[in-house]
Amino acid sequence: MTAKAGLQVRLRRAAPFALDVAFEAPAGSITALFGPSGSGKTTVLRAIAGLQPMDDARISCGDGTWTDTAAGLTIPPHRRPVGFVFQDYALFPHLTVCEQLALSLGHRPAAERPARIDALLELVQLQELGERRPAALSGGQQQRAALARALARDPAVLLLDEPFAAVDWALRESLRRELVRLQRALSLTVVLVTHDFEDVAKLASHLVVIEHGAVTAHGPVEALTARNAVPGVSGWREPAVALDACIEAHESERQLTVITAGDLRLEVPTIAAPVGAPVRIQLAAREVILASRRPEGLSLHNVVEAEVVAIEPASHPALRLVHLRVGETRVLSLVTADAERKLGLAPRQPVLALIKAVAVEAFA
Amino acid sequence: MDWTALGLSLRLGLVTVVLLLPLSFLLARWLAFGRFRGRGLVEALVALPLILPPTVVGFYLLVAFGRSSPVGAAFESLFGEPLVFSFEGLVLASLLVNLPFAVQPMQNALAAIPPNVRDAARCCGLSPLQAVRHVELPLALPGIATGAVLTFAHTLGEFGVVLMVGGSIPGETRTISIAIYDRVQAFDEPAAGAMALLLLVIAVVALGITNTLARRAGRRD
Numbered sequence: 001m002t003a004k005a006g007l008q009v010r011l012r013r014a015a016p017f018a019l020d021v022a023f024e025a026p027a028g029s030i031t032a033l034f035g036p037s038g039s040g041k042t043t044v045l046r047a048i049a050g051l052q053p054m055d056d057a058r059i060s061c062g063d064g065t066w067t068d069t070a071a072g073l074t075i076p077p078h079r080r081p082v083g084f085v086f087q088d089y090a091l092f093p094h095l096t097v098c099e100q101l102a103l104s105l106g107h108r109p110a111a112e113r114p115a116r117i118d119a120l121l122e123l124v125q126l127q128e129l130g131e132r133r134p135a136a137l138s139g140g141q142q143q144r145a146a147l148a149r150a151l152a153r154d155p156a157v158l159l160l161d162e163p164f165a166a167v168d169w170a171l172r173e174s175l176r177r178e179l180v181r182l183q184r185a186l187s188l189t190v191v192l193v194t195h196d197f198e199d200v201a202k203l204a205s206h207l208v209v210i211e212h213g214a215v216t217a218h219g220p221v222e223a224l225t226a227r228n229a230v231p232g233v234s235g236w237r238e239p240a241v242a243l244d245a246c247i248e249a250h251e252s253e254r255q256l257t258v259i260t261a262g263d264l265r266l267e268v269p270t271i272a273a274p275v276g277a278p279v280r281i282q283l284a285a286r287e288v289i290l291a292s293r294r295p296e297g298l299s300l301h302n303v304v305e306a307e308v309v310a311i312e313p314a315s316h317p318a319l320r321l322v323h324l325r326v327g328e329t330r331v332l333s334l335v336t337a338d339a340e341r342k343l344g345l346a347p348r349q350p351v352l353a354l355i356k357a358v359a360v361e362a363f364a
Numbered sequence: 365m366d367w368t369a370l371g372l373s374l375r376l377g378l379v380t381v382v383l384l385l386p387l388s389f390l391l392a393r394w395l396a397f398g399r400f401r402g403r404g405l406v407e408a409l410v411a412l413p414l415i416l417p418p419t420v421v422g423f424y425l426l427v428a429f430g431r432s433s434p435v436g437a438a439f440e441s442l443f444g445e446p447l448v449f450s451f452e453g454l455v456l457a458s459l460l461v462n463l464p465f466a467v468q469p470m471q472n473a474l475a476a477i478p479p480n481v482r483d484a485a486r487c488c489g490l491s492p493l494q495a496v497r498h499v500e501l502p503l504a505l506p507g508i509a510t511g512a513v514l515t516f517a518h519t520l521g522e523f524g525v526v527l528m529v530g531g532s533i534p535g536e537t538r539t540i541s542i543a544i545y546d547r548v549q550a551f552d553e554p555a556a557g558a559m560a561l562l563l564l565v566i567a568v569v570a571l572g573i574t575n576t577l578a579r580r581a582g583r584r585d
Contacts, residue, residue: 046483049483049487050486051483051486051487076486076491077483077486077487078486078487078488078489078490078491078492078494078495079489082487083487084483084484084487086480086483086484087480088478088480090478090480090481090483090484091481091484092481092484092485092498092499092503093481093503094502094503100488103485103488103490103498104488104489106488106489106490106494107489149484149488150487152488153487153488153489
């Protein structure tokens with residue numbers, strides 16, 4: 001239903017605040033625009049939708065060019081195949097959920113619309129609430145209605161502006177799951193604006209860091225977190241790698257699930273997802289213990305052979321951040337300077353990484 | 365009771381409402397959403413009839429509509445009759461005098477629509493015109509209705525401007541408020557009282573309607 005087309009964005013503006021960004025959002029995956037409030041992320045998202053005029057911009061998606069100021073081309077917002085979920089959802093207060101969806105289905109023949117509305121309501125699990133107006137919906141339901149309305153356009157790109165900022169923590173987790181499920185089911189190309197690194201770590205496969213109107217880093221989330229090199233995050237957030245993993249097997253007797261992330265194989269508490277399903281895991285550096293010999297008599301599930309890549313100072317003078325390689329997969333370990341001396345850690349040295357099963361944060 | 369005058373007032377009120385609403389909506393939308401210099405000046409001009417004495421407004425309109433003015437001369441050469449002391453002149457004066465009553469509630473209602481909701485309309489695939497029809501008009505409806513009711517009620521009650529521009533020609537420019545004045549001058553108190561009571565009832569009903577609409581608009585958010 002959606003075109004498998006990547007989004008290419010290049011924007012430049014001098015006033016009211018300087019903006020100069022260029023990045024690509026690959027097709028069929030979630031790209032996060034991450035940065036502090038006021039860094040210009042939302043402006044970028046609005047420019048992609050055509051809501052924000054730019055002095056100098058080129059925005060294209062697959063074969064289609066949406067904005068090209070050099071050629072004097074600007075496709076108006078209503079002719080761009082984008083779905084936009086606003087931070088405050090921006091639902092139409094006078095219309096029921098069904099009416100809002102119908103309004104967004106103008107590009108489809110009238111005969112198809114009722115079935116399409118039913119399908120969309122089912123997709124976001126609002127079947128029972130189609131006749132309600134926004135004021136009669138909870139925050140989470142409003143967000144799902146806004147998502148359905150954005151999807152109704154059969155967008156080539158789904159744009160989400162701080163989609164979880166307005167809901168509490170518990171709801172946030174379930175809405176994130178919902179989004180991941182939809183994104184995978186529909187192979188959506190998603191651009192997500194957020195200032196919460198949890199969104200990046202749990203949802204995004206690509207990351208664009210925007211600070212003061214400029215891109216300070218971009219690339220796959222896995223690579224950026226493994227290098228502990230996300231500007232605006234490395235200082236205050238505990239070092240952790242975010243890895244794309246896959247469910248290998250379930251060991252139902254032991255209530256464990258085996259997952260693999262590249263060359264890293266881990267046993268973790270049971271994950272409720274079928275074998276082969278993708279899982280996003282986060283592994284905090286402080287949860288990875290290093291050993292020179294295989295330990296015995298521990299409650300430990302994961303003893304992984306690794307190699308030291310580099311050792312760098314950590315936020316505390318008594319600590320070291322050790323970059324490790326498990327095959328081609330990167331992991332971080334936070335150890336004391338004392339442990340570094342005792343183990344005689346040095347680049348290219350083989351070590352054993354000990355990882356508690358419960359230390360692996362899995363997001364399926 | 366001067367039924368001719370009442371009929372004329374009702375006709376004037378209806379014609380004014382029908383002509384003024386679309387014009388005011390465009391003006392209100394421009395003032396609510398437009399980004400331009402001199403918005404304050406335009407808003408002040410729209411509000412002017414609220415604070416100027418009706419006789420002053422009437423005097424200037426009388427001059428503007430007169431045969432020696434471009435407007436009056438153009439009208440007379442087009443339609444073969446003078447604009448002053450005619451129903452058409454009354455309508456034109458009524459449109460100008462009622463501008464603030466129609467524009468301000470609509471402008472407030474439109475300005476109260478969150479910008480994201482208007483953007484969302486565009487992102488849902490609605491053209492600017494479709495966005496007006498499906499989102500802005502329905503959301504501004506209480507303001508539009510308030511503008512209509514206020515305009516109608518105020519047209520029935522307008523006295524000074526009508527007297528200056530229209531005089532008191534029966535069936536042409538003698539509205540019900542002029543008729544009340546005429547009856548009082550003729551010491552016909554019962555007739556004046558009946559018509560005054562009618563206008564009072566209309567005013568109370570109009571306020572009731574606008575207050576209900578305002579409450580309903582407030583409840584939806």
